[in-house]
Amino acid sequence: MQDSVNDIISRKIDYIANQNNIYHSGKVIKLNEFIVEVTGLEDVFYFEKVFIGNEENIGYVDKIEENKVIISLVRTNGQIAVGDSVIATSEALMAYFSKDFMGMIVDPFGYDKMTGKKINNGTYIPIETPKIGIMDRTDVNRPLETGIAGIDLMFPIGRGQRQLIIGDKKTGKTQICLDTIVNQKDKKVICIYVAIGKTKKELKRLYSQLVEKNAHVYTIIMASFNDDLAPLIKLTPYAALSVAEEFMREGKDVLVCIDDLKKHADACREIALIAEKNTGRDAYPADIFYTHSRLLEKGCQHKDGGSITILPIVETKGGDITDYISTNIISITDGQIVLSDKMFQKGQKPAINFGLSVSRLGGAVQKDSIKMIGSTVRRELLSYLETADVYQLVNEESMSPELRAKLQEGKKIMEALKQPKFSPFSENELINKFKFVIHMPNQDSNKEEVDSDGDII
Amino acid sequence: MIGKIIAVSDLSVKILLNNPSEIKIQDILYANHNDHIYKFEVVEINGNICKTIVFDNVIYLKKGIPIFKSEDKLAIEYSDQILGKVFDPYGNVISNDTLKSVKKKNVYERNVSLEELDIQSGLLLTGIKVIDFFAPIQKGSKLGLLGGAGVGKTVLIKELMNNVFKKFKSNSIFIGIGERSREGKELYDEIVKSNLIDKISMVFGQMGDNATSRSKAIYSGLTLAEYLRDEKNQDVLLFVDNIYRYVQALSEISAELGRSPIENGYPTTMISDVSKVEERINSTREGSITSFQAIYIPADDYTDESVQTILSHLDGQIVLDRSIAEKGIYPAIDVFKTTSALVDPDIIGKRHFDLIEKSLKFLTRYTELEEIIVVLGIEELSEEDRQIFYRSRKLRNYFSQPLFVSEQYTGIPGQLVDINDVLDDVENILNGTYDDVDESKFLYIGSYGRK
Numbered sequence: 001m002q003d004s005v006n007d008i009i010s011r012k013i014d015y016i017a018n019q020n021n022i023y024h025s026g027k028v029i030k031l032n033e034f035i036v037e038v039t040g041l042e043d044v045f046y047f048e049k050v051f052i053g054n055e056e057n058i059g060y061v062d063k064i065e066e067n068k069v070i071i072s073l074v075r076t077n078g079q080i081a082v083g084d085s086v087i088a089t090s091e092a093l094m095a096y097f098s099k100d101f102m103g104m105i106v107d108p109f110g111y112d113k114m115t116g117k118k119i120n121n122g123t124y125i126p127i128e129t130p131k132i133g134i135m136d137r138t139d140v141n142r143p144l145e146t147g148i149a150g151i152d153l154m155f156p157i158g159r160g161q162r163q164l165i166i167g168d169k170k171t172g173k174t175q176i177c178l179d180t181i182v183n184q185k186d187k188k189v190i191c192i193y194v195a196i197g198k199t200k201k202e203l204k205r206l207y208s209q210l211v212e213k214n215a216h217v218y219t220i221i222m223a224s225f226n227d228d229l230a231p232l233i234k235l236t237p238y239a240a241l242s243v244a245e246e247f248m249r250e251g252k253d254v255l256v257c258i259d260d261l262k263k264h265a266d267a268c269r270e271i272a273l274i275a276e277k278n279t280g281r282d283a284y285p286a287d288i289f290y291t292h293s294r295l296l297e298k299g300c301q302h303k304d305g306g307s308i309t310i311l312p313i314v315e316t317k318g319g320d321i322t323d324y325i326s327t328n329i330i331s332i333t334d335g336q337i338v339l340s341d342k343m344f345q346k347g348q349k350p351a352i353n354f355g356l357s358v359s360r361l362g363g364a365v366q367k368d369s370i371k372m373i374g375s376t377v378r379r380e381l382l383s384y385l386e387t388a389d390v391y392q393l394v395n396e397e398s399m400s401p402e403l404r405a406k407l408q409e410g411k412k413i414m415e416a417l418k419q420p421k422f423s424p425f426s427e428n429e430l431i432n433k434f435k436f437v438i439h440m441p442n443q444d445s446n447k448e449e450v451d452s453d454g455d456i457i
Numbered sequence: 458m459i460g461k462i463i464a465v466s467d468l469s470v471k472i473l474l475n476n477p478s479e480i481k482i483q484d485i486l487y488a489n490h491n492d493h494i495y496k497f498e499v500v501e502i503n504g505n506i507c508k509t510i511v512f513d514n515v516i517y518l519k520k521g522i523p524i525f526k527s528e529d530k531l532a533i534e535y536s537d538q539i540l541g542k543v544f545d546p547y548g549n550v551i552s553n554d555t556l557k558s559v560k561k562k563n564v565y566e567r568n569v570s571l572e573e574l575d576i577q578s579g580l581l582l583t584g585i586k587v588i589d590f591f592a593p594i595q596k597g598s599k600l601g602l603l604g605g606a607g608v609g610k611t612v613l614i615k616e617l618m619n620n621v622f623k624k625f626k627s628n629s630i631f632i633g634i635g636e637r638s639r640e641g642k643e644l645y646d647e648i649v650k651s652n653l654i655d656k657i658s659m660v661f662g663q664m665g666d667n668a669t670s671r672s673k674a675i676y677s678g679l680t681l682a683e684y685l686r687d688e689k690n691q692d693v694l695l696f697v698d699n700i701y702r703y704v705q706a707l708s709e710i711s712a713e714l715g716r717s718p719i720e721n722g723y724p725t726t727m728i729s730d731v732s733k734v735e736e737r738i739n740s741t742r743e744g745s746i747t748s749f750q751a752i753y754i755p756a757d758d759y760t761d762e763s764v765q766t767i768l769s770h771l772d773g774q775i776v777l778d779r780s781i782a783e784k785g786i787y788p789a790i791d792v793f794k795t796t797s798a799l800v801d802p803d804i805i806g807k808r809h810f811d812l813i814e815k816s817l818k819f820l821t822r823y824t825e826l827e828e829i830i831v832v833l834g835i836e837e838l839s840e841e842d843r844q845i846f847y848r849s850r851k852l853r854n855y856f857s858q859p860l861f862v863s864e865q866y867t868g869i870p871g872q873l874v875d876i877n878d879v880l881d882d883v884e885n886i887l888n889g890t891y892d893d894v895d896e897s898k899f900l901y902i903g904s905y906g907r908k
Contacts, residue, residue, distance in 0.1 A: 042520060042521075043519060043520070043521075044519060045465075045516070045517045045518060045519040046465045046466075046515045046516055046517065046518050046519070047516045047517070062466075062467075063464075063465070063466045063467075064464055064465040064466070064518075064519065064520060065464050066463050066464050066471070092516060092517070131638075131665035131666065132638070132665070133551065133638070134543070134551065134638045134641045134642050134645070134661055134663065135543070135551055135552060135553065135642070137638060137639055137642045138642070138646075139643065139646070140639065160639075277712065278711075278712040278715060278716070278717070278718055278722070279712070279722060280708060280712065280718070280721060280722025281721040281722055281755070281756070285712070286708050286709050286711070286712030286713075286718070286722045287467075287468075287668065287709040287712070287713075289635075289664075289705060290664070290667065290668065290709060293635070293664035293665065294664070294665045297637070297638055297663070297664055297665035300638070300639065301639075322605065322756055322757035322779070323756060324755065324756045326606075327605060327606040327755060327756050327757060328606070328755075330606035330607045331606035331607065331753060332637070332664060334637070334639065335607070336607060355782075355783035355784065355785070356779075356783055358607050358782075360607075360611075360612075362863075363868065371868070372868065375867060375868045378785075379785065379867075382784065382785030383785065383897070383900075386784045386785065389831075390827070390830060390835075391835075394834060394835060394836070398836075400895075402895060402897075
């Protein structure tokens with residue numbers, strides 16, 4: 001009897017001694033998926049890192065209420081119980097950054113996802129950095145070549161641009177990112193591929209493709225898996241952009257592919273609903289627009305020279321790009337590449353829907369040599385697609401010669417735009433392949449102006 | 458010290474007050490913690506606890522931090538110095554510039570009474586065919602530019618700035634709410650380049666800023682416009698891109714405060730919040746405010762509650778449509794939804810009015826015919842329908858226009874078109890004068906008849 005009382009007392013003393021400050025610890029009172037409610041912890045600050053039970057369970061302070069603190073878990077061994085002690089660290093939850101990340105698959109905290117080991121010789125950086133102000137930005141006008149004709153000609157991407165890639169499952173969205181990353185070889189662009197909610201199998205396949213093309217040497221893959229906790233999935237793209245910003249501040253050009261933001265939005269919805277927050281349209285949290293807008297606003301051409309280009313991906317259903325999350329992101333990005341299921345099945349790959357795709361920067365990010373050809377190809381092609389729809393039932397003999405020529409030209413352009421994966425066009429190859437559009441004789445007044453500018457060809 | 462923090466969440470902080478009677482709604486409170494000033498605005502008071510929304514972020518805030526009260530409520534410079542400057546929504550100058558002396562005014566106070574309201578004025582031409590023809594506006598009008606994501610709202614508002622602002626050289630205010638920072642900077646650079654920066658004042662609460670910031674930009678910007686109208690008796694042009702984002706920011710705040718939303722998460726007080734702002738955008742006998750307001754249509758849903766609430770305040774609307782943009786016709790205007798209060802034979806004249814009616818009749822039939830053609834082909838149409846079909850296509854192409862601000866995409870120089878030329882061209886297309894001209898000749902031109 002005496003012994004066991006002594007035992008309890010000494011354990012209690014040890015317990016108190018082990019915590020640096022008794023007021024810095026609390027107790028779990030409620031556990032719901034990845035949300036932990038804690039009493040005590042009177043002195044924690046918003047976004048402080050805490051341990052629950054032991055150091056395998058990591059969370060951050062998500063809300064401080066009058067009589068309790070809400071913790072979101074980012075990592076757990078699944079062994080948390082009510083009554084477990086919660087230890088505050090007096091530090092904010094931070095991301096980790098090391099230049100050794102190059103060629104690896106890492107998580108936001110600097111663990112190698114392949115081996116599970118922590119990578120060293122890096123520094124702690126904030127998961128989310130302050131916004132990049134309006135006056136710190138400058139014109140986006142240097143091209144970032146994807147090597148894909150349909151994009152570089154008609155919907156060009158500039159360094160510092162945010163260009164959405166959107167389409168149904170299996171329409172080649174990730175492939176466009178991969179092609180673009182592979183095409184950055186020797187172009188002094190650091191690539192970061194952010195995998196959100198990808199299966200492990202998909203990720204491994206993607207990694208081996210990068211290795212095969214030797215593109216992994218300038219690429220970091222930052223990933224959270226499908227089975228990671230939703231709060232970790234939510235933070236992953238922010239941490240990746242924080243890493244990108246480190247490079248940008250050194251004056252480097254960075255390309256960040258985020259694959260994909262629909263899954264990210266779904267993770268945010270999961271968190272908001274579990275946390276019983278008021279929701280907005282389609283049960284997404286009320287601030288889902290801001291969640292994505294502040295993330296994608298990290299993309300910029302900085303006045304000090306560096307840039308962050310972002311290619312976010314969004315997966316749609318049934319080809320509908322007008323759902324809530326898609327339109328939100330379209331309204332944030334500087335343009336979108338829409339991929340179409342129908343084109344893909346017809347063998348028109350990459351399966352770009354030319355009517356719905358847009359680049360708001362357009363010719364501003366193209367070299368002059370490409371600009372003229374690009375805008376002509378786009379105009380001819382859109383006009384062909386629209387005309388082809390209306391005149392599809394008209395007998396070819398009864399068409400005017402102008403119309404017939406237009407339709408033939410359109411078909412020729414469509415054929416030239418077909419391009420297998422990992423076979424990029426250089427600038428000169430693009431010009432050679434598409435210069436036929438400029439030489440076409442016609443009577444259109446607009447195009448005559450183009451011809452008179454022929455010195456560009 | 459007036460109290461202490463007792464609760465912290467993403468966008469709001471609760472404060473336990475020592476003496477509740479010294480705090481009022483809209484008071485600005487602050488804390489100095491970790492060498493950083495955190496600011497808050499009071500939005501709710503319940504006994505000795507008040508809820509506030511934060512100006513910036515809440516990281517590192519904790520319970521017990523002492524809170525102080527600022528002298529002023531939210532205020533912005535109210536003098537000639539506003540011209541040429543760029544402000545954040547809290548009234549700080551963010552362009553590379555400083556104010557010599559400070560004379561600020563509260564951003565919430567002003568309202569226009571029925572007595573001082575002025576509704577008389579003349580037509581204001583924009584040089585954009587489809588606007589001057591289908592939705593003519595006048596000085597003091599409120600014109601809405603509606604569209605879903607990525608169909609060209611910002612391009613059109615920039616074109617209007619280019620045409621109207623550069624033509625009239627009257628002082629202007631630009632309010633950027635929840636839009637892209639990149640575009641904000643580009644706009645600023647362009648205005649500097651065209652030597653017009655001394656005629657404009659800008660406020661930006663862009664999409665990288667939190668909801669508090671985005672919700673205040675409109676009040677600060679309006680106060681600047683009111684300065685020019687009330688104190689300088691000027692005719693002011695006000696550009697707002699994008700007023701929907703104001704409502705969106707309020708939704709975020711409302712959800713954070715735990716208030717029940719109406720449909721799609723919009724705040725309970727949406728109708729009154731929109732009215733508070735829109736009723737301030739008016740003209741008096743001393744000066745006028747002509748406003749151009751971009752309105753984002755969320756999820757391409759034109760019937761969206763907030764869009765309709767904003768629309769009920771406007772004199773005219775221009776609706777952009779994705780299906781038209783998809784065909785490569787810009788500005789991608791849906792002529793059936795585009796209209797203004799001035800479409801009245803007594804104001805624009807009988808000829809213009811009749812041409813609008815006839816155009817709409819043709820284009821309505823054209824959309825019906827499009828469906829028929831997919832099944833039967835053009836050959837099967839009656840002679841009359843075939844005429845309508847070809848003339849409507851010409852008309853549709855004619856209302857595309859090379860814009861000054863999109864020269865970089867199209868390579869075609871922009872054009873201003875006189876409304877009388879538009880009326881002549883439309884009349885000639887409709888009555889068949891141009892029947893033997895190929896339809897592609899009407900695409901991306903200025904006037905056809907006057908070359």
